[in-house]
Amino acid sequence: KKHKFWETQPVGQFKDLGDTSLPEGPIELPTPVSEVKQEPYNLPSLYEWTTCDIDSEETCAEVYSLLTNNYVEDDENMFRFNYSKEFLRWALRPPGYFKSWHIGVRVKVSKKLVAFITGIPARIRVGDVVVTKAEINFLCVHKKLRSKRLAPVMIKEVTRRVHLENIWQAAYTAGVVLPTPIATCQYWHRSLNPKKLIDVGFSRLGARMTMSRTIKLYKLPESTVTPGFRKMELRDVPAVTRLLRDYLRQFIVAPDFDQDDVEHWLLPTENVVDSYLVESPETHEITDFCSFYTLPSSILGNQNHSILKAAYSYYNVSTKTPLLQLMNDALIVAKQRDYDVFNALDIMHNESFLKELKYGPGDGQLHYYLYNYRVKHALKPSELGLVLL
């Protein structure tokens, strides 16, 4: 039976698609926190719950190692996400985070970490309504423990701990179709190091293309072209917050970032997130912004290369500099910093530059989901202003 678990959950159900009598908004009403199940769900007897203290070097290393060996792979099982420890600390400790939402499963006897799931709080606007939701991520079950039905009980446990903080909605993405996507996005890749991408099988040499012709096709200028283009600094947080808040208002679903959020999520962090802005040389006004996060992938089974260095488009705002030029400067910076590929989803206004900047379509889709919140109509990717890590 497909979706045996998801048909028991307060999520849009496939059978309800098209039933426009169902109102947009929460599917189930909150209950008093005192009525939320106080004790953890039962795990199979060999396993126990653990709260992962990501500040602890040892525990962070265990989480890193579990994900590096058992997390999401591409459809052809050639690559596996390889989130770094500093990335995980950044992703899991935003303003207002709860340690109790960093949940692990250990083998009772050996204490080996064999599964993980996380939540972080985020204020997310859907239409005109801002709701504090949990962003759920990093659901990972060790390869040797698959189809033991651990994922449903882990999802129920993180939901229970989110309810204990009086939060009743969540957002998450997946490469698989579950009940029911609020948006389905296409991912795109822009080659920066085409020779390596072809060597490792990420890309294929185009028909009637030689390697040298391919290298020339993706060649970028040595330096950025936009006057006033520079790295974001702490002093820019107020202006970037204003710029980003104004820009994100046009999307139906988007984060409701305040200055503390912008300082955490967008201030450059070595090897994790890079942000650049355009400060007008005349007026010193900050008019544009672009950012990308660093998520390498392990290359499975290649003699010459073990890591694919990938940049992922994050939040970009263009008010004076054409988005095309801004995003080309982002490519130039990523190439300068030795990235192999620059990835982007077709969300926000990204569609306007993907083809022109020589992105190629990826071989999969990323579906966005809300938990306990119905939207009347699925969104077009261009109506989506939310990037999950």
Ligand SMILES: COc1cccc(CC(=N)NC(=O)c2cccnc2OC2CCNCC2)c1
């Ligand atoms: C190249 O290495 C990969 C390793 C594992 C999976 C994939 C394909 C894939 N599933 N890609 C994406 O989900 C993706 C493609 C473009 C932009 N963001 C993405 O995912 C983000 C957001 C969701 N959480 C994972 C990272 C590629």
